[in-house]
Amino acid sequence: MSNYKFLAKDYEALNPKEVIFKQDNFFKxxxxxxxxxxxxxxxxxxxWHLSMLDELGLKCYGSDLSPEMLQ
Ligand SMILES: C[S@@+](CC[C@H](N)C(=O)[O-])C[C@H]1O[C@@H](n2cnc3c(N)ncnc32)[C@H](O)[C@@H]1O
Structure with a gap:
């Protein structure tokens, strides 16, 4: 069982969109x-990485083991 099942609820607060999107120049x-x-x-x-990469113009696909994280 993945620990992300339990972390999913708080993951957003620990890794918010604003923090992920600050990496955009690195990926660009x-x-x-x-x-x-x-x-x-x-x-x-x-x-959020997919969302950022989508904004940078990539065709994006994602998958994940944890339904809680995806939700
Ligand atoms: C650091 S988090 C995701 C980071 C993500 N790129 C973002 O922008 O938030 C790591 C993810 O790896 C997933 N994961 C762990 N083991 C996996 C596996 N064997 N197959 C697919 N996903 C897995 C977890 O469910 C978790 O959502």
Whole structure:
């Protein structure tokens, strides 16, 4: 059983959108350097990285073991 089943409720407060989106310049450099068009986040959790990458223009896909995190 994943610990994220129990962490999911508080995960958002610990890793809010505002913190994740501050990483956008780091990812933009990589996207531009390698002409990346799509991404798959195989542990997307609450999905804020996918949301940020979507805003940067990538076609995004995600999956996660924890239904609680996805919800
Ligand atoms: C740090 S969190 C997610 C971070 C995510 N990129 C974000 O933007 O919030 C790590 C995630 O890995 C998932 N995970 C752990 N083991 C996994 C596995 N074997 N397969 C898929 N997901 C897994 C957890 O459920 C959890 O949601």
């Amino acid at each position: 450099d990589i996207i531009d350097r390698y002409s990346i068009k799509t991404c798959l986040d195989c542990s997307c959790g609450t999905g």
